Each structure stands twice: as C-alpha cells, then as structure tokens.
Amino acid sequence: MSGLPADILTKYPSLAKFDNTDVESHDGREATLLKYIYSHPSLEQLRGSPAAICALMDEFAAKEDFLINIGKDKGPKVENLIKEEKPTVLVELGGYVGYSAISFGDAMRQAAGPGKEIRLWSLEFDPVIAAIAMSLIDLAGLSDIVKVVVGSAADSLKRLQAEGKLTSIDFLFLDHDEELYLPDFQVCEDLKLLHPGSLIVADNVVRPGAPKYREHMRQHAGVESWGIEGLIVPGEFEDEIEVTRVK
Numbered sequence: 001m002s003g004l005p006a007d008i009l010t011k012y013p014s015l016a017k018f019d020n021t022d023v024e025s026h027d028g029r030e031a032t033l034l035k036y037i038y039s040h041p042s043l044e045q046l047r048g049s050p051a052a053i054c055a056l057m058d059e060f061a062a063k064e065d066f067l068i069n070i071g072k073d074k075g076p077k078v079e080n081l082i083k084e085e086k087p088t089v090l091v092e093l094g095g096y097v098g099y100s101a102i103s104f105g106d107a108m109r110q111a112a113g114p115g116k117e118i119r120l121w122s123l124e125f126d127p128v129i130a131a132i133a134m135s136l137i138d139l140a141g142l143s144d145i146v147k148v149v150v151g152s153a154a155d156s157l158k159r160l161q162a163e164g165k166l167t168s169i170d171f172l173f174l175d176h177d178e179e180l181y182l183p184d185f186q187v188c189e190d191l192k193l194l195h196p197g198s199l200i201v202a203d204n205v206v207r208p209g210a211p212k213y214r215e216h217m218r219q220h221a222g223v224e225s226w227g228i229e230g231l232i233v234p235g236e237f238e239d240e241i242e243v244t245r246v247k
C-alpha cells in the first residue's frame with residue numbers, strides 16, 4: 001500500500017500500488033501501454049505527432065500504471081538543452097518505450113531545421129521493450145532520425161564504433177542503470193567518442209541516485225559538471241539531472 005499523500009493519489013491513481021522503494025517495470029505494462037495508444041480514439045491525431053504521443057504516455061503513467069520515462073517535468077529541461085546545443089548525434093543509454101527518444105528526437109529535428117542530417121541512437125537491453133519503442137517511434141514519424149539498437153549499452157557502443165556508424169557523440173544521455181553510468185561513460189571516453197563541447201546528461205542522480213558517477217564528474221579535470229533540479233512525475237518526487245560539459 002502506498003504511503004503517498006492523498007492529494008497525490010487523487011491526482012495520480014496509478015500510484016496507489018506504488019511503494020516508492022521498488023519501481024516496477026518490464027512486467028507487461030509496456031504492452032498494455034502499446035494497446036492503450038493504438039486503441040485510443042485520437043489515434044489518427046497521434047500519427048506524426050511526437051508531443052501528443054508523449055502526452056498520452058504521461059496520461060497512461062498517471063492513470064493506469066507508472067512508467068519509468070523521464071516524464072513531463074525533467075524531459076522538457078533536457079529538450080531545452082538539446083535546442084540550445086543543436087546536437088547532430090545524440091546517444092541515449094536506456095531507451096525503454098521510447099518516450100525520451102521521441103521527445104528528444106523531435107527537439108533535435110526542430111533545432112536542426114530542414115535538410116540537416118541528424119541521428120539519435122537509442123540503446124536498449126530488452127528486445128521486447130525495444131520493439132515497443134520502435135513501434136511508437138514509427139507512429140511519431142521519427143524512424144528516419146531515431147534508431148533503436150538492442151543489446152547492452154557498452155556492447156552496442158563498441159559495435160557501432162567498430163562498424164564506423166558512430167564516430168562522435170555531441171550529446172550523451174545516461175538513463176539506463178545508475179551503477180553503469182560511470183563505466184559506460186568511460187567506454188565512450190575509451191572509444192574517443194566524446195569531443196570538446198560534448199554534453200553528457202545523466203538522469204536520476206538523486207533518485208534512485210548515482211553518487212559515484214556524480215562525484216567522479218565533479219572531480220574530473222577534463223569536464224565541468226553541475227546539477228539541474230527536477231521532479232519524477234507522476235508522484236512529484238524530487239530528483240536531479242547531472243549536466244557535464246567536456247572541456
């Protein structure tokens with residue numbers, strides 16, 4: 001039983017079964033989300049509309065079942081960084097059902113303007129979850145920009161680099177497993193994928209927390225690193241994203 005305040009539970013009925021210590025996912029709710037979207041009365045308006053698809057995922061997360069997406073508070077903060085940075089290549093570690101890939105891919109497209117070649121690589125370990133993401137990315141009209149790659153982030157980074165498909169990362173988004181943020185960042189360093197000016201953004205550095213990663217980045221001589229506060233929604237739990245610029 002959830003110990004959350006009554007006003008939060010009224011606003012977000014999906015949190016009634018959420019105990020805040022064990023965030024559930026990969027238990028079939030993602031397939032339910034896919035059916036929810038494809039059976040929605042507004043399906044025709046969703047086609048080619050990244051914002052509407054993400055809004056529907058937010059609605060599902062609030063009303064039906066919690067989803068581990070970056071969500072509607074922290075997500076736009078990262079989108080603003082993308083619009084300022086105008087990355088040509090963005091890599092995210094941990095794609096889940098495609099919420100961040102869809103919203104960030106849309107932000108990249110808007111920032112780049114017509115005709116500019118841009119790529120978002122979304123690396124996801126779970127093949128079923130990745131298939132759901134691919135379907136929603138296609139529905140959003142972003143399949144030409146966003147490529148989902150199935151496998152562990154470290155293996156996929158090494159393979160894409162060895163195949164010559166990934167030579168440089170302008171914007172790296174870490175959102176897979178907090179214990180792997182540091183080793184997988186170091187994989188990118190070892191593969192020489194980062195360059196002066198590259199931005200690395202890590203979600204959930206406070207909740208669930210990535211203290212070793214944050215400490216490493218704050219002491220790393222080759223980067224500048226700072227936090228941006230944000231909320232996990234639904235639930236409005238306080239969190240931070242760590243933003244790091246390669247010098």
Ligand SMILES: C[S@@+](CC[C@H](N)C(=O)[O-])C[C@H]1O[C@@H](n2cnc3c(N)ncnc32)[C@H](O)[C@@H]1O
Nearest residue numbers: 069070094095096099100124125152153175176
């Ligand atoms: C928090 S979710 C990502 C949410 C997504 N970025 C969003 O905001 O919409 C984390 C995802 O990382 C995946 N994952 C966990 N460990 C991974 C690894 N080593 N390599 C790739 N993906 C991993 C999980 O399967 C899960 O789908």
Ligand SMILES: [Mg+2]
Nearest residue numbers: 070175203204
């Ligand atoms: Mg996250």
